Amino acid sequence: MDQGLKERGLSDQTLMSPKLQSLALGKTYGTLDVLRGIDAAVADGEFISIVGPSGCGKTTFLRIVAGLETASSGSVQIDGQVITGPGTDRGFVFQTDSLLPWRTVFDNAMVGPEIAGRANDATKAKTRDLLKLVGLQGFENYFPRQLSGGMRQRVNLARALAVDPRILLMDEPFSALDAQTREIMQTELLRIWEQGRKTALFVTHQIDEAVYLSDRVFVFARRPGRIQEIVPIDLPRPRPLSIKRTPAFVALVDHIWGLIEEDVRSSVLNAET
């Protein structure tokens, strides 16, 4: 891919003071090149999705930003500070809800502030507001086993937001939900995100989900994992679900699918090797 296309979605301001910046980031496991030369910048308040075939390193990239894994080369910076480990300045929404079964919804959402040593009246009140925002008012004292999958992912999201992170990281949070719940959760996520416009990184397999949610989509390629193209999504917000049937939306999905189709085909055929 040529450099001009890669940077098409970046404004001048983004390049000067990005919220998140990845500089020549690389990750190797032994001889396996999982990520190589990831250069990207994300502006404050941007919603970025990362799509790509299995094994393209998109989840590894997210985990490095979260500090759950370390880079083999290069670095990632948030507000100009190099990431050295995990912390409550980032909120991670997990693929599986990862809720503590012995804690109520409210106490689960308070885990982050507790770890940061900030479990005071102010953060408690804020967490209550967040639970209301994600649509769980009245469920504060429920246990996870009493909730549906969609509701558990709402708690997962509220927990990540409760630390008031500088950046929200989401690892395929809707992949375990059924198709209908998933669509509703997409609109819910946008509704919640519109409230604070946190900088967000969203990893997904689903191209239409990425297009629907994002300001820009980072399309990853595999072997080695790298950014193939950055696709700006110039669709107006707020976006109703019906936008998914507009020609502009469909054209964007087709374009991204075209970028990764060959990679996906070869990974399906070589799945066993």
Added chain:
Amino acid sequence: MSGQASARLSVAPSQPAPARAWPTLRPYAGLLSVSAGLLLWEALSRLLINNPLFLAAPSQIAVAIAQLAWSGELWKHLFVSAREFVIGYVIACVLGIALGMAMASSETRKAALQPWVSGLYATPTIALAPLFILWTGIGIWSKVLVVITLVIFPVAINTEAGLRTTSERLVEMLRSFGATPRQIFLKVSLPSAIPFMLAGLKLGIGRGLIGVVVGELFGSRAGLGQLITQSAEAFNMPDLFAGVVVLAVAGIALTACFSWLEKRLVPWTKD
């Protein structure tokens, strides 16, 4: 939800008759079975055996318990046994949990301790009771030692297993917030191990009671085990059975208390 569903099912007109009859009997099934068993026992001992040297009837046992309680002898024995049990059980639980935690906290420690724990758990350490009496006399400490050796290992093994099965996903979730190892232990490992630890403590109740009685059989001045041996030597079957019944009731009551405690402490494991 499920309560509503089953309520709807039970009034469904298409429900076949036998399926409707059984649930009404179910709450009384235990009571009926015990009553029938007691009646059979009473009949057997009075009509068939009819010899108080071989078998006491439930009615005779009840009378014996009442007499022992009236004379104060029952309470003396019960108090001695209870003290031995409680002291031994508490010490064993504290040591067992500490041992389990030590084993869970490091692979080297686990490798060093595992053969001892597994070996001693499988060994009938109750056979060591005469040795403990030799060491510490026929007072309460020999029984306390027997109880400790019987209770400590299931507690340690369950604690270790509980701590080791901590979900990696949950640990990672805490790690994503930058949690310290101490925070991970207190917020995830320990709470997720509690159901296992309670199971170990519950196992310990039965084993501890056996420890008390067997320890007393080998030599003691008082206690339910001593009451049982004394009565056996005097061929006093009603008193012997009285001791056994009191022990059984104590075991059932303690286990029931534990189940109640379990529901309060770990409500998330039940649904």
